[in-house]
Amino acid sequence: MKKLLIIAIVVAALWKLSGGNGSVVLGPGVKVAEAPVQTDLQETGSFHHKGFQITPLAEFKLKGKILSRENYSFGRESELSPIDLALGWGPMSDEAVLDKIDISQSGRWYRWKVKDFPIPRKAIETQSANMHMIPANDLVEDLLEASKQGQIIELSGYLIRVDADDGWSWQSSMTRNDTGAKACELILVQSFQVIH
Numbered sequence: 001m002k003k004l005l006i007i008a009i010v011v012a013a014l015w016k017l018s019g020g021n022g023s024v025v026l027g028p029g030v031k032v033a034e035a036p037v038q039t040d041l042q043e044t045g046s047f048h049h050k051g052f053q054i055t056p057l058a059e060f061k062l063k064g065k066i067l068s069r070e071n072y073s074f075g076r077e078s079e080l081s082p083i084d085l086a087l088g089w090g091p092m093s094d095e096a097v098l099d100k101i102d103i104s105q106s107g108r109w110y111r112w113k114v115k116d117f118p119i120p121r122k123a124i125e126t127q128s129a130n131m132h133m134i135p136a137n138d139l140v141e142d143l144l145e146a147s148k149q150g151q152i153i154e155l156s157g158y159l160i161r162v163d164a165d166d167g168w169s170w171q172s173s174m175t176r177n178d179t180g181a182k183a184c185e186l187i188l189v190q191s192f193q194v195i196h
Contacts, residue, residue, distance in 0.1 A: 022148055022149070023148055023149035023150040024148050024149070024150030024151045024196075025095065025150055026065075026095060026150060026152070026196060027095060028094060028095050028096035029094055029095075029096070030090060030091060030093055030094045031065055031093040031094070031152050031196070032063050032064055032065055032088075032089040032090070032093040032152060033089075033090065034063060034089065035089055035090065035127070035176065036060065036061065036062040036063075036064070036089065036176060037060070037061045037062070038058045038059070038060055038159065038174070039058060039059040039060075040058055041056060041057070041058060041059065044056055044057070046163075049080070049134075049136075049188070050079060050080055051079075051164075052079075052080060052162050052163065052164055053162070053163040053164070054160050054161075054162060054188060055160060055161040055162075055163070056158035056159070056160050056188070057158065057159045057160055057161060057171075057172060057174060058158065058159045058174065059156075059157075059158060060156065060157055060158060060159045060185070060187055061154075061155070061156045062087065062089075062131075062154070062155050062156075063089065063152065063153070063154045063195065064087035064088055064089045064093065064152070064153060065087065065088045065089070065092070065093040065098075065150070065151070065152055065153075066085055066086070066087060066147060066148065066149050066150060066151050066152075066153060067086040067087060067088045067092070067098065067103050067110075067128060067149070068085075068086040068103045068104065068105045068110065068149055069083060069084065069085050069086070069105070069147060069148075069149055070083065070084050070105040070106065071083050071145075072084065072108070075108075076164075076168065077108065077132065077170060080134045080162060080170075081132040081133055081134045081186070082133075082135075082141070082144075082145075083133050083144050083145065084105060084108060084110070084130055084131065084132050084133065084184075085130075085131050085133060085144075085147070085153075086103060086105055086110040086128065086129070086130050086131075087128065087129060087131055087153075088127060088128040089127055089128075090123070090127040091119045091123055091127060092119075092123070092124060092127040092128040093152070095150075096118075097118045097119055100114060100115075100116070100118040101113070101114050101118065101124065102114070105130065108130070108132065108184070109130065110128075110129070110130030110184075112124060112128075125177075125179050126176055126177050127176075129173075129176060129183070129184065129185060130183075130184045130185075131184060131185040131186075131187055132172075132184055132185065132186045132187065133187060133189050134160070134162075134186065134187060134188045134189060135189055135192075136157065136188055136189055136190045140189050140190065140191065140192050143192045143193070143194075144189065144192055147192075147194065151194050151195075151196065152194070152195040152196040153192065153193065153194050153195060154191075154192075154193050154195055155187070155189050155191060155192045155193075156189075156190055156191045157187050157188045157189040157190040157191070158187065158188045158190070159172040159173075159174060159185055159186065159187060160172055160186055160187070160188045161186075162186065170186060171186065172184070172185050172186035172187065173185055173186075
């Protein structure tokens with residue numbers, strides 16, 4: 001009986017260390033020092049993807065910590081973007097900071113709240129963002145689907161504008177300094193990998 005109790009405690013400890021709910025725990029400290037890199041395009045041309053016209057606006061590379069993730073299967077946007085990742089870098093990749101911030105996602109929004117600010121409000125707003133992921137191919141879609149909260153990931157692709165034949169459109173934010181409606185990045189993800 002004592003042996004079973006010890007096994008149960010070990011299993012519970014391992015479960016907690018792994019994040020318990022499928023999330024990954026990496027411990028305190030800034031895990032991603034660098035900000036996302038956005039590069040203007042010399043030429044822009046449109047192409048079709050899943051029945052929509054895609055116009056690249058800028059090259060985009062990012063290393064970040066997954067603060068939260070949400071899958072979507074309803075709404076027109078989900079035809080292109082089945083997952084949103086709330087990503088953080090700088091102090092927003094530090095679990096000592098993140099432990100003091102309540103983070104959630106729903107309705108294509110990323111929300112946060114604090115009791116007391118562990119870092120300045122502006123740092124939370126400008127060093128984290130909700131990003132709509134449009135996988136460029138099935139491999140990227142599978143990798144996105146397998147991603148977990150807490151992981152450090154690296155991706156590259158394009159910030160884009162999407163247009164439909166009936167006039168509907170969806171466009172990426174072009175800065176990390178905006179907040180609120182239309183502040184999310186819309187990314188055609190060409191490569192995606194988990195670093196930690």
